[in-house]
Amino acid sequence: MTTRSPRSADRFLAVAAALAALAAGVLAVAVAPTDAVQGQPQRLMYVHVPAAWLAYLCFAGVLVTSIAFLVRRDLRWDRVAQAAAELGVGMTALAIALGSVWGRPVWGVWWVWDPRLVTTAVLLLVYLGYLSVRGLGDDRAAGARRAAAVGIIGFANVPVVHFSVVWWRTLHQPASVLSPDPAPMDPRMAAALGVAVLAFTLAGALVVRRRLRVLAVADTAAAPPAEGDAPTGVAAEPLVVVPRSRS
Secondary structure, three states: OOOOOHHHHHHHHHHHHHHHHHHHHHHHHHHHEEOOOEHHHHHHHHHHHHHHHHHHHHHHHHHHHHHHHHOOHHHHHHHHHHHHHHHHHHHHHHHHHHHHHHHHHHHHOOOOHHHHHHHHHHHHHHHHHHHHHHHOOOOHHHHHHHHHHHHHHHHHHHHHHHHHHHHHOOOOOOOOOOOOOOOOOHHHHHHHHHHHHHHHHHHHHHHHHHHHHHHHHHHHHHHOOOOOOOOOOOOOOOOOOOOOOOO
16 A cells, blocks of 8 residues: 655645635636625635634644643654644734734724733733743753743633633624624635635644644654764764784
């Protein structure tokens, strides 16, 4: 039985993500109707919501792989957690930025101290902290354990962010998905959003896979050489036998 090589899997993900993104763009621009209340700015939803979804997915991955690392003490799990956290931070920042651009014409301001916005900003700070504590000290394993603790505890803020529009009075519209009372949506809008979420998910998987290879190389390079081995990048000196002199 043949197995798919890492590069073949990457190519598959890249092509699938590109096709899904193209389809999502066509659906969002040419098929989905213009929102009757918010107008054209509402089309930012087709990037804003998938970015938030991917951030949630990444932070859930951090939670699971951090627990796995603490149980198994295997740095491979920690590398997955780090790669997922990096992508999640980027997607959270993107969601905040797009939300600000979206809110300006709809709310009249770039930022308000709204429960959804504030809890999302806190989420971003938590996972920036997760990435920061990794570099404290020179012990790779100790840094991974500190980060795992932050990643596990920090995930508690994810449901707070998501359900903030349900629990508190907020300017933010109700959640489009994963909500006990989702906002009504035109089927064409829902189709465009679903395909956009798929595109982001595929692209995110590709980014994490590639980042994992970089992190694995970095860990290998930083690992101390085994006893008796020459340091990485340094050729071992040949054994020289010095004959005894005869008196």
